[in-house]
Amino acid sequence: MSGxxxxxxxxxxxxxxxxxxxxxxxxxxxxxxxxxxxAVGPDKELLSRIAPGIVWIAAFLAMLLGLDRLFRADxxxxxxxxxxxxxxxxxxxxxxxxxxxxVTSALPLILVSPFLAMILAMDTETFWRTVxxxxxxxxALVAFGTFGAAITVAIKRxxxxxxxxxxxxxxxxxxxxxxxxxxxxxxxxxxxxxxxxAALSLTAVALSPFAAALAIVWGEE
Amino acid sequence: MSIEDTPxxxxxxxxxxxxxxxxWTTPLVWPLxxxxxxxxxxxxxxSFFNSPADYQMGDTVRxxxxxxxxxxxxxxxxxxxxxxxxxxxxxxxxxxxVSMKAAAPLGAVFTFMALFTGSLWGRPTWGTYWEWDGRxxxxxxxxxxxxxxxxxxxxxxxxxxxxRIVAIFTLVGAINVPIIKFSVxxxxxxxxxxxxxxxxxSKIAPELLTxxxxxxxxxxxxxxxxxxxxxxxxxxRRRVATLERKAAxxxxx
Numbered sequence: 001m002s003g004x005x006x007x008x009x010x011x012x013x014x015x016x017x018x019x020x021x022x023x024x025x026x027x028x029x030x031x032x033x034x035x036x037x038x039a040v041g042p043d044k045e046l047l048s049r050i051a052p053g054i055v056w057i058a059a060f061l062a063m064l065l066g067l068d069r070l071f072r073a074d075x076x077x078x079x080x081x082x083x084x085x086x087x088x089x090x091x092x093x094x095x096x097x098x099x100x101x102x103v104t105s106a107l108p109l110i111l112v113s114p115f116l117a118m119i120l121a122m123d124t125e126t127f128w129r130t131v132x133x134x135x136x137x138x139x140a141l142v143a144f145g146t147f148g149a150a151i152t153v154a155i156k157r158x159x160x161x162x163x164x165x166x167x168x169x170x171x172x173x174x175x176x177x178x179x180x181x182x183x184x185x186x187x188x189x190x191x192x193x194x195x196x197x198a199a200l201s202l203t204a205v206a207l208s209p210f211a212a213a214l215a216i217v218w219g220e221e
Numbered sequence: 222m223s224i225e226d227t228p229x230x231x232x233x234x235x236x237x238x239x240x241x242x243x244x245w246t247t248p249l250v251w252p253l254x255x256x257x258x259x260x261x262x263x264x265x266x267x268s269f270f271n272s273p274a275d276y277q278m279g280d281t282v283r284x285x286x287x288x289x290x291x292x293x294x295x296x297x298x299x300x301x302x303x304x305x306x307x308x309x310x311x312x313x314x315x316x317x318x319v320s321m322k323a324a325a326p327l328g329a330v331f332t333f334m335a336l337f338t339g340s341l342w343g344r345p346t347w348g349t350y351w352e353w354d355g356r357x358x359x360x361x362x363x364x365x366x367x368x369x370x371x372x373x374x375x376x377x378x379x380x381x382x383x384x385r386i387v388a389i390f391t392l393v394g395a396i397n398v399p400i401i402k403f404s405v406x407x408x409x410x411x412x413x414x415x416x417x418x419x420x421x422x423s424k425i426a427p428e429l430l431t432x433x434x435x436x437x438x439x440x441x442x443x444x445x446x447x448x449x450x451x452x453x454x455x456x457x458r459r460r461v462a463t464l465e466r467k468a469a470x471x472x473x474x
Contacts (some may be wrong), residue, residue, distance in 0.1 A: 172404035
């Protein structure tokens with residue numbers, strides 16, 4: 001267990017150290033959200049109607065952008081090979097990375113989402129729903145993303161490939177994520193969406209470390 | 222006659238040899254192609270001359286005889302890929318790699334055909350080329366998954382390594398496809414409660430069903446024939462690559 005904690009601590013330090021990408025990712029998230037009004041016009045009514053979708057798309061894109069750094073740096077400096085030789089199974093290492101990746105790339109987005117909510121003219125209730133749906137849905141995005149990063153780590157120029165592979169698999173997360181916010185079929189549908197979103201996240205987080213570890217091992221052989 | 226004490230190799234193991242595979246399947250290709258052609262001739266004759274036009278949709282209903290088999294094959298080929306992926310991961314069967322690789326472009330083409338004929342059919346009957354209907358949307362995502370798999374194949378230099386990675390992705394995709402299907406249905410039924418497709422499905426007249434079944438068989442046999450041919454091509458392609466490497470080594474030394 002100490003190995004698990006020390007890997008988490010290492011990842012955390014790397015993410016927040018100089019050259020870490022947390023701030024860049026945050027900036028990207030905010031800019032994507034802020035650029036939409038330029039494309040669709042500053043109509044407040046329209047913006048507040050599509051704001052949840054914009055926030056979700058911005059979060060989704062920010063997630064995809066951060067994927068490549070997940071295993072690539074570890075592969076290049078040899079850390080990944082050491083992880084494979086370590087006592088603890090590789091899936092546990094991946095699980096530690098999944099948790100830290102969520103804390104360093106999803107949690108900050110949720111923390112700055114009030115800013116986006118304000119400039120996109122969201123009302124308070126929608127905003128809280130958005131926060132809940134992001135909290136429930138981003139673990140699934142991170143889990144799928146980790147799997148995609150693991151699959152493409154063996155490819156020299158795999159940076160663009162992971163988002164292409166992962167985006168179709170993330171469609172249910174987006175659907176249920178937005179379903180939590182804007183329940184078209186009435187309020188009971190929001191609960192349904194919430195439960196499905198939570199189920200997706202739990203399943204994906206539980207299974208993805210094993211699939212990702214398998215992909216890393218077979219990719220390196 | 223001497224007593225054999227070595228265990229006899231099963232046909233399954235012998236099939237693992239690429240050379241044997243090509244040797245065994247080559248005689249199959251021509252008869253299969255012949256049956257496919259005959260079925261297509263029959264099916265096309267039925268669908269154009271021996272089946273009534275729909276009382277609502279008119280002659281456009283004949284698009285169904287291409288559309289439905291394509292949609293069926295887009296799922297059939299993914300099933301083929303899943304079985305091959307299991308073959309790669311569980312048995313490390315060499316031909317499973319080849320089968321998985323051959324199935325991906327075929328599946329993508331059939332999925333694209335299902336979407337294309339569907340939108341051609343949708344224009345006169347629904348008045349639109351594209352509708353965010355549950356089935357269409359999940360078929361579109363299916364196409365993206367196929368294209369992603371093809372891109373993944375192309376990204377690797379080492380085909381053996383690629384096979385195992387693609388196999389993992391194919392299996393994860395197979396777990397995901399029902400979830401996607403379900404979520405898209407949930408999502409789009411909220412948007413449009415009644416869909417033209419679901420209302421029509423079960424009420425197909427037997428006169429329309431005969432050509433449909435013939436075309437289904439024809440298309441399925443076509444896909445199997447094409448699968449065998451492209452597997453053989455892949456085996457030969459790998460052989461050529463090996464020979465080229467050998468030749469390059471020989472010249473360098």
